[in-house]
Amino acid sequence: MSEQVAIITGAGSGIGRASSIKLAQSGFKVVLVDFNAQTGEETLGLIKEAGGEGIFVQANVAISEDVQNYVNQAVETYGRIDFFFNNAGIIQKFALLEDVSEDEFDRLSGVNIKGVFLGMKYVLKVMHKQGEGHIVNTASTAGLRSEHSASVYSATKHAVIGITKGAALEYVKKGIRVNAICPGGVNTALVAGVQAQFASGGYIPEEFSNMRMGRPAEAEEIASMVAFLASEGSSYMTGSILTVDGGLTL
Template sequence: MKRLQDKVALITGGNAGIGKAAALLFAQEGARVVVAARREDEGAQTVAEIIAQGGEAMFVRADISRSADCAAMVTATVKRFGRLDVAFNNAGVVQYGKTVIELEEEEWDRVLAINLKGVFLSMKHEIPEMLKTGGGAIVNNSSIGGLVVIPGMSAYQSSKHGLIGLTKVAALEFAARNVRVNAICPAGTDTPMLASWTADPELKQRLVATHPIGRLADPIEPARAALFLASDEASFITGVALPVDGGSILP
């Protein structure tokens, strides 16, 4: 039995990295998948790959920092597939290399708007649709940066720490109504976003060295963790922030 058979899954940031890996995996597990992202060409490619492997999928262009876009992506999902069972709120941006006094207010606002407010807005529109059909499962993509402290990443880490708090609150608010809300916390994962700030081989090697397992994660590995939490195999799990970190030794 496929773990998401007959489920409808919405994945934000499903055009690349962990989100794309999850979109393909969820489709293989029987879900009808909605890929929501800002970059249409990449999103359409993900959808094409799902269809090519025999799945059902559609793309919705969405900027999750905008409430109207979050409402529209959920509305489009329900209009096409009739319901919403699973949401993987994965879209996010990174920030690094600036102390608190060096970081510009505009960059702080941008990172928090996408990484934290964007998940709040997504859940605000996702949860009511899940309640209409008896419940559902939400997985939010936080980060190892939501569990540890890394200097120079104040906006990113504040957003990811906050996302874990938001996840736990939502989990308690809707546990009795059969909506489970959990988070995954990946460490270094070999994605285009990570490559954007580890182009320096020495910096990348230092990052790899913080993982006792001896390598970065492949995007499919955190995607599998998200699949587990979204599936009925995790039916008694809610409010969890699950490290997917290769034994990370970050402080």
């Protein structure tokens, strides 16, 4: 696997950072992408300290030119793209649907839908020319059933599942596989921000999901699934929507 190349978006923290480190440990050359240059460079530093190889590219995944740039940087540096972890995403400010602003809707759909679409669009061009490749999108358990007071976020993650299945069907005979993971609650800065939102006296949903294992996942647990999907062990999987949620959706 030492000659394989992976792009990871949202690589500066949480699931993206943990997965970047895990993939580098597995022998991938990694192209790290994040909006936050400081945290992205920090992830790259951790990988290089451990003997891994990679580059960092700053990007807003909702801007076409930025996406084309990180794809071009990957090809110019390493010559190909074998695995794409299309992971960057943001969470909603919890509110009743009637109170969600248009700006909030645009913010969520820009990153969670358009960002996923653009990443797939330009990576697929490379993989199609190669005749092989594998994409994994980060959806959510909210893409399988909605979270209370997060209807727009849920809609964006349902869209991720839809585009995953559509692309899997379109490219199944072209040597390209497309799958998605659906994490439940994960112990990341993104989730910590939600708790801070509640603690600051803002809106609190009427219902919360049942964490059946009594705890959220650690980012490394999700990264282990990503590493499996990046391996030959998943070679007969495409269009699969995998829950990694500790029984949350049972």
